[in-house]
Amino acid sequence: MTKQSRMTMIWLLLFVLCCPYALLAQEQRATVRGIVRDEKGLALGYVNVAAKNNATGFTAGTQTDSTGVFRFAQLPAGTNYSFTFSYVGFETQTLSGYTLKPDAAFTLVVKMKTDTKTMDEVVVIGYGSQKRELLTSAIGSVKAKDFVKGAVTDAAQLIRGKVAGLSVITPDGNPTTTSQLSLRGVNTINSGSNPLILIDGIPGNLTMVAPEDIEQIDVLKDGSAAAIYGTRGTNGVILITTKKAVKDLPPTIDINTYVTTQSISRRLKFMTPSQYRELVAAGKPGAQDFGASTNWLNEITQTPLSQVHSVTLRGGSKNTGYIASMEYRDMNGIVQNSNNKTFYPRLAVNHTMFNGMLKIDASILGYQQKYFAGTEDNASLIPNSYRGDVYRNALTYNPTDPVKAADGSWTQHTDKTDYVNPLSLLYETVGLNKNSDFRTYGTITFTPLSGLEFKLLGSHDVYNSLRGYYETKHHISTIRDGKNGYASRGTLQTREDQVDFTSQYNKDLKDHHFTVLGGFSWRKAFSESYYMNNWDFPTDFFSYNNMSTGKALSRGEATEGSNASESRLIGFFARVNYNFREKYLLMASMRREGSTRFGADHKWGSFPAISVGWNIKNEEFLTDSKLLSTLKVRAGYGITGTEPGSSYISLNKINFDSYTYINGEWIQVISPGNNPNPDLRWETKREFNAGIDFGFLNDRVSGSVDIYKRTTRDLIFDYPVPSPPYLFSTITANGATMENSGIEAALSASPIRNNKFQWVSSVNYSHNTNRIVSLSNDAFQLASGYSDQGSTGEPIQSTTHRIQVGQPVGNFYGYQSVGIDDNGHWMIRGSDGNAKPIAQQQPTDKRVIGNGLPRHYLNFNNTISYKKFDLSMTMRGAFGFQILNMAQMFYSAPVMLARGNVMQSTYDNLYGKRPLADDQSLQYVSYYVQKGNYWKIDNVTVGYNLALPYKNFQNMRIYAAVSNLATITGYAGIDPEVSIGGLAPGVDDRNRYPATRTYTFGAFFTF
Known part of the structure; x- marks a missing residue:
């Protein structure tokens, strides 16, 4: 569907809906x-x-x-x-x-x-909901009215800074980038660290639903809350609830529309053309003057204009409610050709019959997406609309080089490594990624007796991805590598089916209240993909649409392949909630779950949980207290698991991808592909959580404090094994143990609250400590006690991190610099503690030189309303961590003049002595591992509500917002908010998409 046809549908819908009102215009x-x-x-x-x-x-x-x-x-x-x-x-x-x-x-x-009876029944838990007053677990809940205002790119940004313990990181300004999530630290090594995301009870992702369609987001933080989800709950659970159809509501239309633009929030200072020419005049090695003056960063960037338009129709009769919405998002990045166009349709209907005994809900939601394929993507679901070497070369390309040579071709220097005209990378590439994800699902709820409810949920989700990529004959791949036109194509489809059946019974026996839940869950996931590439094409005309015309495939040089995989997950679960006069609270649950991804000897696992609470405020000696409105203590313990990251890794796989030459012909070889492990099983996390909830003055001041300790055993890791008896030198097995402990605190207050002026303020803090207890067990050992991770890339070619027994994940591991000598060469601390020249470095001299994971997070949110005006401000910070400044490490060394431009700080004195020597090679030393502490004024939104004097319009709100307004930090890079994922966190990648400041202006209409 084209953009024009989508807008035509929207206006047609508005015309049809407005016609009845127009016909009434002549009435009194x-x-x-x-x-x-x-x-x-x-x-x-x-x-x-x-x-x-x-x-x-x-x-x-x-x-x-x-x-x-x-x-x-x-x-x-x-x-x-x-x-x-x-x-x-x-x-x-x-x-x-x-x-x-x-x-x-x-x-x-x-x-x-x-x-x-209902005011607290708004917290969503696993397979149901519960009054907040009766919660015994650590659960954070944010409703739509408290979401972060302004432009957001995914669901997680709506609650950034709103939930203690949940870190929401946006590492760059790429319009296809999604947020990174971390809940209570790192809990696994080989498996992913993202929490399980459920949209209306069905697994999904952050971009599955339009942010404007979300009603509430609940975060199950501790093991006692997440254990009901078994092998998927170790990293926590995020429950996204979409807006529901409402009965007995006349037809109402909501329109939300806004436009945004961006600017680079901070630029790295590289040599200008005049400064660079001073280096040429000084005879600096590698400096060359080509006679032009070019600002390459300006050449590749633009002032982007993005727009979002959302239309929602809702209404209902006595027994039926409906909600239909359409949203179009046209997001453009600050780097040219980086974009993301997405269309979100959604329809939800509910119907009640037989005097409320039977209720049927049916929904369809999903999206269609397309974006420029700036680089090849042959494997993953992760959008890739941008190639990092565009930005990097815009920083480092010689500022005296012209954009094009006299003959009209792009200026290129094929004699230099990893050095390409950035505009040629943008404009000699043709590519498009097209993705769609649509889900149909529904529930049937049968209530034969008061308090007894049966619910059946079914869903079918299909994701399709089609990718095409082409490098023209003027691309560097032809000029330098002789490809003569390069193309690739790829497809991916995933299908997920889910069936849940639950029964729940509520019973009151005088002062005792019981809720008993039992259920069954079945989920099947299937994926299939195809990929091929080819080159040496007769013309650029076909781009990637005529793959067979390339000659490389016929010569046996190009590649093609396909893949398919399937997995099933089956679970049986039960939960009991009990309270006595809403004073003494108990919740206990058990899930028995089996997965086809486990080894033959460990298909099934059990995941119990129990939590208790005491509502002290409901005791007779406090019920009349006017000062104290809430006081509850709670504690819980739960066991959760983690599935292996992919299917079939426990099985004996066969390879067919090699050939041998026998008797004058090539014969396909069949060979084993891995070491099988029938004992592969789930990772097990055991977590204890204790907390207190409090409120004063009718909850005008309220808050909570939680402490936790979680131990994850049987972590999946790739272990070295002897060969023989094993066929290969590594095996995927369970063996490591890790601990996390921490504290979370949240405080909310309403200092001013009257008919005209209201001020609501909230602050939350979290602290986490991580430690690797063991990397081995009785069966598999990591003899060294450590594993090195991450990479600096060439020419340094060094790992950046080390995970080691007794140490936390995220440690930078390298040489500690203590100064430079009189000749401008690095001095490092040796293993004996004494200073020594960098030329005498030994592997034993390396040590821990920082950690890339913040130990402390602090968030401060304020909302102020005065008459028809409102102001919201979110601020957040991270403290106690370091960042590896890769850009400075590479481009503030004089030796890099041989590869292009360098930073203005290149010839500054180090350690108060002198600049680095021109012949000092690049080195990974602690000088470039810098404090990352920051405090951000993250979002400021100002709005005004007004009623329009027209018969069809009931309400209008206009607003303006600025995101990433200001950052207070001592870090020297472009932005201290860097990636926290994986085993090498805290690296400020030199290919990183620029961080941006976003300006938004929008309006919301109701009629």
Whole structure:
């Protein structure tokens, strides 16, 4: 579907929906205004308001704005009007018997009562929900009204800085980049560290649903909460709940539209043309003047304009509710040709019959996406619209070089390693990635008796990816490598099916309340892919669309291949929740789960959990306290697991990818592909959590504190083994142990709260300590006690990190620099503690020189509203970590003049002595491992609510926002927010996409 056809559909929908209102324009009308408050007189925002003429059947709907004000413009005059007000946590209220006279206007003042039965039933837990007051586990919950405002690229950015212990990192400004998540530290070595993400109970990812369609996000942080998900719960669970269809709501349309632009938040200072020519004049080795003056970074960047448009239609009758939405996101990056165009359709319908005994929910959601394929991507689901060498070469390409030579060709220097004209990389590449992911799912809920509920959930999800990539005959691959046109194509499809059946029974026996849940879950995942490449094409005309015309494949030089894999996961689970007078609380659960990814001897595992709580505030001696509104202590223990990262790694695989020459012909060789391991099993995490929840002055001040300790055993690792008896030198097996412990604290307050002015402030803090207890067990040993990870790349060719017994994950491991000598060469600390020249370095001289994982996170959020104005500000920081500044390590050394431009700091004095020598080779030393502490003013949004004097419009909000407004840091790189994933975190990659500051202007309409 083209952009033009999508917009045509949107306007057609709006026209059809607005026609009934237009036909009523000739009738005599009246205007109704009002304000909705709670029992304390405070304004309630986003309350659903329905108007109905009981005589004619006419209905209309709207919502209050953030100040509690609503408005119906020009309702048809008539008698017997009623107005219904509904809001989660409050009793639905209906005011009846109103007569609207022609051209009259009147005002309603509504005071809604708290619904004590439902106000806390908003926290989503595994396979259900629970009152916050009765929670015994560590769960963070953020509702839509508290989401981060302004432009966001995925669901995680909505709650960045909102949940203690959850780190949400955006490592660059690439429009296809998704957030990195870390919950309570690193818990695994070989497997992924991302939490399990469930969208309405079904596994998904951060980009599966449009951010504007999300109603609430809940984070299951500790083992007692996550154990119900068994082998998928070790890294925590994030539950995303989409907006639901609402019954008894007149047709209402919400439109959200905004535009954004960006600028580079910080530029690295490289030599300008004039400064570079000074180096040429000084006779610096490698400096050459080609006569031009070019700002290469300006050449590859642009001032991007992005836009997001979302339309939502919702409404319903007594028994049926519906919600339909369409969202179009056209995101453009600050580097030319980096983009991301996504279309999100969604439809959800629910229907209740047999007096509420049977309820059916059905939904379709997904997305279509396309973006420029700036580089080849032949394996993964990860979007790749940008190649890192574009930015890197824009920094390092000689500023005296012209963009093009006299003959119109790109200037190139094929005699230099890893040195390419960045514009040629952009414009001599043709590529497009097209992805789609659509999910159909539904639930049937049957309630035959009061308190007894049966629910069946089914879903079918299909992801398709089609990739094409081509390098023209003017690309460096032809000029330098002789490819004569290079192309590749790839496809990937994944299909996931899931069936869950649960039964739940609620029973009250006087002061005792029980909730018993039992269920079964079945999930099947299948993927298949195909990839091929070819080169030496007769023309650029076909790009990647006529692969057979390339000659390399016929010569046996190119490659092609396909793959398919399948896995199944089956689980049986049960949970019991008990409370006595809502004072003494208990939750216990058990999951028995089997996976085809485990070895033949360990297909099944058990994952129990138990947690308890004491609502001290509900004790008789505190029930009358006006100062204390909440006081609860809780503790829990749970066991979760981690599946292996892929299928079949426990099995004996056969290779067919090699040939041998026998009797004058090539014969395909069949050979074993790996060491099988029938004992491969799940990683097991055991976690203890203790916490306290408190609130004062009717929760005007509230908060929580949690402490935890988690031990993960049987970590999956690739171990060295003797050959023979093994066929290969490594085997994937369980053997390592890791510990994490920490503390989390959250505090929220409303210092000012009255009818006109409200101020809500919250702060949260988290601290985590990680330690590797062991890398071996009785069967498999890592004799050295360590494993080196990460890489600097050439020409240094050194690992950057070491995971070692007794040490935390993330340690930088290298030479500790202590100065430079009189000749400008590095001095390092030797293994004996004494200084020595870098030329005398030995592997034993290396030591821990920092750690790339922050030990402390602090977030500070504020929301202020005054009359119709609102202001929100989010600030966040990370402390106690270091960053390897790769750009400085490579490009502040004089020796790199031979490869292009260098930084302006290259000839600054080091250690107060002198600059590095011109012949000092690149070295990985601690001088480049720098403090990464930072404090960001992350997002500032200003909004204004107003009612438009038109019959069809009920409410409008305009807003402006700035993201990544300011960063306070001593770090010398472009941005201290760097990748925290994997076993080599904290590296500021020299190929990194620039960090950006985003400016947003938008409007939200309801009619």
